[in-house]
Amino acid sequence: MQLASVKAVITGGVSGLGFAVAKRLVAAGARVRLFDIDAEKARAAVDELGPNSARFLAVDVTSETAVAEAVGQAAAEMDGLNVAVSCAGILGVGRVLGREGPMALDRFSGTVMVNLIGSFNVAKAAAERMQGNEPGEDGERGVIINTASIAAFEGQIGQAAYAASKAGVVGMTLPMAREFSRLGVRVMAIAPGVFHTPMVDVMPEPVQQALAGSIPFPKRLGRSDEFADLAAHIIENRYFNGTVIRLDGAVRLEPK
Numbered sequence: 001m002q003l004a005s006v007k008a009v010i011t012g013g014v015s016g017l018g019f020a021v022a023k024r025l026v027a028a029g030a031r032v033r034l035f036d037i038d039a040e041k042a043r044a045a046v047d048e049l050g051p052n053s054a055r056f057l058a059v060d061v062t063s064e065t066a067v068a069e070a071v072g073q074a075a076a077e078m079d080g081l082n083v084a085v086s087c088a089g090i091l092g093v094g095r096v097l098g099r100e101g102p103m104a105l106d107r108f109s110g111t112v113m114v115n116l117i118g119s120f121n122v123a124k125a126a127a128e129r130m131q132g133n134e135p136g137e138d139g140e141r142g143v144i145i146n147t148a149s150i151a152a153f154e155g156q157i158g159q160a161a162y163a164a165s166k167a168g169v170v171g172m173t174l175p176m177a178r179e180f181s182r183l184g185v186r187v188m189a190i191a192p193g194v195f196h197t198p199m200v201d202v203m204p205e206p207v208q209q210a211l212a213g214s215i216p217f218p219k220r221l222g223r224s225d226e227f228a229d230l231a232a233h234i235i236e237n238r239y240f241n242g243t244v245i246r247l248d249g250a251v252r253l254e255p256k
Contacts, residue, residue, distance in 0.1 A: 001082065001140060001235050004029030008083035009074050011035040011061050011122055014045040016197040017147065018087030020224035021231045025083075026053045028232070033074035035059040035067075035088070035122070061088050061118030071125040082133055082142045083235055084126035086119040089147060092161035108161040115165035116172075119146045123176060123187070131183045141184035143235050146173065148191040148244055154253035166191070170244050177242030186241040188234050193248025195222035216250040 012018035013034030022032045026049050034056045042056035059070040075081040092111025130142030148169040155163025177187035194211045234240045
């Protein structure tokens, strides 16, 4: 798929990885709709991207109704939809058995709701729209990219909820790609390592430096534009389908 022909919805689209993807696509001539809940950041994001290329829709990805309505609105505004990128996520940090007792179930379920069920909500709503697209080369009608994490494979102590939610994203990639093959819709996931995002910004500087030092090469945190470049390449390369790509500088997380 040519990037200039992309009509995309991007969750978590007003900051971090999602905004980086939006910038990369818009720079190539795409049109995007930013799904997020942060209206204040959204104004700055749309101003930077340009109102002719991007608009903000306030969407809670955990709501089936809200997502379906927003996807429909986005498709109507852009006269179509052929790409969906899910970057909305929360950390949900906490030990299963902490000093104050067992983890509250709503913390665990809330993390799964945003990271996993939110991605599922967007994927199914987007695929429903994409199936009606005119097929392009190889019969392609659309691309769905979800965001996993290396924590899905090497979750650390205190990441039980986060790792479980991201492992779910990994687990649904292949079966969803297999199911959507009849539609001409590809499904991929990116599993980023330790990236410089708003989630990391809240960590103390010594912690950030320690994280950077743990990465084999290059010895630094990942950059959001590197994530965006990979997302763009996945969209362009039709042979990417049904798999999860680690983008991590060869790091493997230690227990803590």
